[in-house]
Amino acid sequence: MVKVFRNWKFWLLILAVIIAISSVYFYHRANRYKVLDRTAFSDLISETSAAAEEGFESQEQLSSFITDWADKNGMDYDIDKAGNIIFDTPAIDRKKNVSPTVVICGLNYKTASEKSILIASAASIAAADLESGRKIVIFVNDENNNGKGYKALSKKYVSEKTKVVYLDQGNKAYLSPYSFAETISEISIPAKKEDATLDTAVKISISGIDTGEVTPQNSLTQPDPLSVLGSLLTRLKSKSVVYNVSDFRVGSNENMYPDSVEVCIMLNSYSLDSFTKFIDHKVKEWTKDYAKDNPNLSFTYEVISNEENLPKKCYDTETSDQLTRLLYTIGGNVYTFSKSDSIPETKSEGDYCGVNAVMNLTAEDSSIKLKLLSQGYDELFLNRIVIDNRAGAELLGCGFKETEIHEAFENDEDSLFRTFKTTYSKVHSSSESSELAVTSDSFFTPCSYLAEKNSNSDIVHLRLSKKSAANLVNTLMCYIKTKGNTFSL
Helix, strand or coil: HHHHHHHHHHHHHHHHHHHHHHHHHHHHHHHHCCCCCCCHCCCCCCHHHHHHHHHCHHHHHHHHHHHHHHHHHHCEEEECCCCCCEEEECCCCCCCCCEEEEEEEEEEECCCCHHHHHHHHHHHHHCCCCCCCEEEEEECCCCCHHHHHHHHHHHHHCCCEEEEEEEEEEECCEEEEEEEEEEEEEEEEEEEEEEECCHHHHEEEEEEECCCCCCCCCCHCCCCHHHHHHHHHHHHHCCCEEEEEEEEEEEEECCEEEEEEEEEEEECCCHHHHHHHHHHHHHHHHHHHHCCCCCCEEEEEEEEEEHHHHCCEEECCCCHHHHHHHHHHHEEEEEECCCCCCCCCCCCCCCEEEEEEEEEEEEEEEEEEEEEEEEEEEHHHHHHHHHHHHHHHCCCCCCEEEEEEEEEEEECCCCHHHHHHHHHHHHHHCCCCCCCEECCCEEEHHHHHHHHHCCCEEEEEEECCCHHHHHHHHHHHHHHHHHCCCCCC
């Protein structure tokens, strides 16, 4: 009986030890996945949002916001020749051989108000003390979405040894290993000016538009002043009205939608009433569709009938006609997959496969230049758009050339992609959102710029949403911290 009692006490002791060890293990396991200081993160979002709501007037002002924050927190950083802000934290001793993690966040002062959570997320990762391998956070100078900072970024940050996470913000959170191809091209209209002979001019002004990035999704909601110009000129042509374009000026934002247009169109007074009624219709249509999201939107026109105030020169009929036809056929087109297409496994009929937009019009001595930005699912779909643009230009006797080409991004390395997904499932194993959404982007991303630096690089695109930001930032920190641990994720 005594022996049985002693055995019982022994096993009770063993059970107590197991429970104690298990408690410590699960306590540390739970806490190892709570890396993000959510209170500090929320405070930083509030600080960034408040600054963004006041508005950044320049790229320099936005960059100064980042560096002032870093200075206040005693953080070291470098700024390269392209204006990229680089936070480079060395590895701790036992993780010097762990692959470096590079987190990349684009900075564009014209979209900062929409992406304040993104900026705060990247800053939080830069500031985090993770006891990890080398951690690099780069705020890339992407003013006007022109890719300048990405193109100039040193290749050492995108090598076979680094794991690169391109971070951005949208309505839905997901992880992507693929995005569209993009090309920028130019159409040159041979332009000729002549003495103005028509007796009336209508000066049309559209301004106060909040610019946006060109994507198939944005094209449906973004006010595009050049598409309005195209519809106004097409209206005149369809009614067989004699007209000439006198002058125009476009508020260009490089690789983003223009934010204004001012144009002077000449016609005879007997055609004026019908034309101004059409403009009034467009004004009402635009006010209804866009005024709520563009509080500074202005769409006005002025009739000039005094001979002394009329333009003395205007583009001749052929030039005006070529401009009209090009704006009508080329600008503002969105493409979707059809039954006859070879549709990728990740896509379905009706999904976006391309977009085409006119970014700018510029007048030169003997030509008018149209800058086009086109995106396609891959080179095949993009080439279809480019071929149509070229054919349209050449049919009208205009010149065409591609000035910039970037292939679709595709990550052939699955290490980062797979490990990040696993990390997410571990971090959120007890929540309803234990499966991270995975999809391919339906637009162009700077991942293409990065992949051009090294064809064997391991890159993924992680899109945050307002709702998911804290969880995904915490996951990314856990991924960085646990790499190289003896018992890793």
